[in-house]
Amino acid sequence: MATIDLDAITRDRERIKKEYLAPEGERPESSARGIHHAALLSSDVRRTIDFYQGLLEFPLTEIFENRDYAGSDHFFFDVGAGNLLAFFTLPGLDLGPYAEVLGGHHHLAISVTREKWDYLRAKLDDAGVAYHLESKVSLYFPGPDGERLELLADPLGEMYGTKVL
Numbered sequence: 001m002a003t004i005d006l007d008a009i010t011r012d013r014e015r016i017k018k019e020y021l022a023p024e025g026e027r028p029e030s031s032a033r034g035i036h037h038a039a040l041l042s043s044d045v046r047r048t049i050d051f052y053q054g055l056l057e058f059p060l061t062e063i064f065e066n067r068d069y070a071g072s073d074h075f076f077f078d079v080g081a082g083n084l085l086a087f088f089t090l091p092g093l094d095l096g097p098y099a100e101v102l103g104g105h106h107h108l109a110i111s112v113t114r115e116k117w118d119y120l121r122a123k124l125d126d127a128g129v130a131y132h133l134e135s136k137v138s139l140y141f142p143g144p145d146g147e148r149l150e151l152l153a154d155p156l157g158e159m160y161g162t163k164v165l
Helices: 006-020 045-055 114-127
Strands: 037-041 060-065 073-078 084-088 108-111 132-134 138-142 148-152
Touching: 045 060, 045 073, 045 084, 045 114, 114 138, 114 148
Parallel strands: 037 084, 108 148
Antiparallel strands: 060 073, 073 084, 132 138, 138 148
């Protein structure tokens, strides 16, 4: 494994911030209205629904055939604030197990209240879902197909006490 020069990385990060990061009051308005949906793959519709609706309590909002692949399902869960988490099934394709790859999905962080975070953590415990606790407000755990998820007890726009929006 190559040696990493952390000081050089820190200096570069500061140069990038100086070049690209405008102060809060000077940033232009985003051209986007929000995330319509993030789409992941599902190997089993019922198992995915049981996990996301049953365990995490994200209501299933719709399911229909994917227009791009005959026989494929496209289904959606409400994750609050007008945002959706979507899944595709791609029957007949051997996609292999979930893998983190450069340019691919790393994790999906979903904000919940502290009370809901405690409640869902207890549900994960009861269901035997292993998780990693980070900074007393963040739980990382795998979804039913190995996708990495995070439940974050910080408000939207904040992360570990830092305002990010």
